[in-house]
Amino acid sequence: MMSEDGYNTDFPRNPLYIFFSDFRSVLKFDELGLEIARIALPAALALTADPIASLVDTAFIGQIGPVELAAVGVSIALFNQVSRIAIFPLVSITTSFVAEEDACSSQQDTVRDHKECIEIGINNPTEETIELIPEKHKDSLSDEFKTSSSIFSISKPPAKKRNIPSASSALIIGGVLGLFQAVFLISAAKPLLSFMGVKHDSPMMRPSQRYLSLRSLGAPAVLLSLAAQGVFRGFKDTTTPLFATVIGDVTNIILDPIFIFVFRLGVTGAATAHVISQYLMCGILLWKLMGQVDIFNMSTKHLQFCRFMKNGFLLLMRVIAVTFCVTLSASLAAREGSTSMAAFQVCLQVWLATSLLADGYAVAGQAILASAFAKKDYKRAAATASRVLQGHNQLMP
Numbered sequence: 001m002m003s004e005d006g007y008n009t010d011f012p013r014n015p016l017y018i019f020f021s022d023f024r025s026v027l028k029f030d031e032l033g034l035e036i037a038r039i040a041l042p043a044a045l046a047l048t049a050d051p052i053a054s055l056v057d058t059a060f061i062g063q064i065g066p067v068e069l070a071a072v073g074v075s076i077a078l079f080n081q082v083s084r085i086a087i088f089p090l091v092s093i094t095t096s097f098v099a100e101e102d103a104c105s106s107q108q109d110t111v112r113d114h115k116e117c118i119e120i121g122i123n124n125p126t127e128e129t130i131e132l133i134p135e136k137h138k139d140s141l142s143d144e145f146k147t148s149s150s151i152f153s154i155s156k157p158p159a160k161k162r163n164i165p166s167a168s169s170a171l172i173i174g175g176v177l178g179l180f181q182a183v184f185l186i187s188a189a190k191p192l193l194s195f196m197g198v199k200h201d202s203p204m205m206r207p208s209q210r211y212l213s214l215r216s217l218g219a220p221a222v223l224l225s226l227a228a229q230g231v232f233r234g235f236k237d238t239t240t241p242l243f244a245t246v247i248g249d250v251t252n253i254i255l256d257p258i259f260i261f262v263f264r265l266g267v268t269g270a271a272t273a274h275v276i277s278q279y280l281m282c283g284i285l286l287w288k289l290m291g292q293v294d295i296f297n298m299s300t301k302h303l304q305f306c307r308f309m310k311n312g313f314l315l316l317m318r319v320i321a322v323t324f325c326v327t328l329s330a331s332l333a334a335r336e337g338s339t340s341m342a343a344f345q346v347c348l349q350v351w352l353a354t355s356l357l358a359d360g361y362a363v364a365g366q367a368i369l370a371s372a373f374a375k376k377d378y379k380r381a382a383a384t385a386s387r388v389l390q391g392h393n394q395l396m397p
Contacts, residue, residue: 032380035236036364036387042238044360046229046245051352053249058349060256061270062342068267070338071208073345074196077330079215081323082185083222086177088319089312090170090223091230092366097166097304098234099370105162107375161294167231168295169304171286174227178220185216196327197334204338207267214271221275221282228285231293236367238360240288248281361388 029037054076062069185192189212190205198204229241252273259269289295326348333344365388372381 032368032383032387035368036361036384039233039236039238039364039367040360042242042360043233043363044356044358046238046242047356047359047363049242049245049249051349051356053252054352055349056253057256057270057274058345060260061267062346064260064266066342067203067338068207069345070334070341071198071204071206072211072267072270073341073348074193074198074204074330074334075208075212075215076345077327077348078192078196079185079212079219081327082181083219084319084323085316086174086181086223087226089315090174090177090308091226091233092315093308093311094166094170094227094230095233095363095366096370097307098164098170098231099236099367100234100374101164101166102162102235103371103374105164162292163294164231164234165304166234166308167289167293169308170227170230171224171295172303173305173308174223175220178223181223182216182219185219186213189213189216195331197331204334204341211267211271214268215274218275218278221278225278225282225285228282228289231289232285233363233367234370235292236371238363241285244281244284244288247284248277251280252277364388 058069058072061072189209193205193208193212194200198208225244232238232240255273255276256270259265259273263269265272286295330341330344330348333341365384368384369381372378372384
């Protein structure tokens with residue numbers, strides 16, 4: 001059975017049926033399909049932009065030598081492992097919480113505006129009323145209405161910023177986790193690299209430690225940027241994060257050859273360019289976010305740290321399991337020498353650049369599902385889950 005919105009509403013109790021229900025509508029551009037595409041496409045491009053920039057970064061570093069490329073590969077694998085433990089739970093939870101709060105806030109604003117309109121009771125002349133008035137009195141009547149409307153005209157109040165407690169909570173948590181990550185990686189860089197298979201007398205130790213220490217300075221910007229992206233995703237706005245990501249990555253690509261070859265800074269220049277691009281991206285996202293959300297609402301009564309921690313812990317084990325395989329592979333490749341590690345780094349960046357395309361569906365599904373559940377629109381939630389899962393399966397080989 002099809003609803004008025006164009007999606008199937010007959011979902012049986014067997015949850016596996018959602019993979020096969022209404023399969024012909026997966027790529028249908030109805031209202032739901034257009035909303036998924038509007039969110040998923042910019043999200044996929046933003047997710048793919050960073051690995052592509054890292055691939056270009058890898059190409060520049062590869063011009064220095066295989067030892068430097070291998071050293072950077074180990075450092076990036078270690079940095080990503082530590083980062084993703086915090087990144088994935090933070091972004092995912094922020095997206096769901098913000099979408100839920102924004103949907104509830106929109107419903108409350110709609111009800112409040114409707115009540116205000118009823119209470120104000122603005123009367124305007126209708127066409128039927130004007131038709132009943134003689135022709136000679138129409139001009140004087142219209143003048144009276146113009147005069148009264150100009151006197152009693154209601155000026156629209158300036159648009160208020162959204163009050164989303166989850167946004168403030170996410171930014172605070174992201175900033176604290178970023179500072180903690182920076183201190184941890186800088187202070188424990190050498191033993192962590194030794195654990196990854198880089199020996200003390202290895203030629204990779206010095207450049208990898210230098211790159212990891214400098215790259216870690218950008219950890220607060222990385223976590224803050226991703227927390228802000230989670231807020232925008234909750235608003236179903238993936239265009240703004242794409243805009244900031246492209247500017248940051250282009251800046252990184254421009255600064256890389258300048259710092260590496262012109263200033264002859266080597267891996268130090270590559271790390272410096274990356275940190276500058278991350279803080280630029282963070283600044284753009286925070287600037288855009290402050291125009292829409294009151295992020296300085298720091299009342300402890302409204303902040304939701306406990307809710308974040310509770311749900312974040314449930315996702316933590318999943319993230320560790322996913323990233324452990326990549327980190328273990330990087331560690332084993334590093335033990336084989338600089339050539340093997342350099343080859344692994346190139347293949348990893350190519351794989352990441354292509355595999356993240358389907359994750360745009362996940363972003364769209366998460367935002368729409370959270371909003372639908374907040375509005376208790378379970379039919380739309382079921383239809384969204386079906387579309388997203390089937391579309392993701394078609395994109396993935």
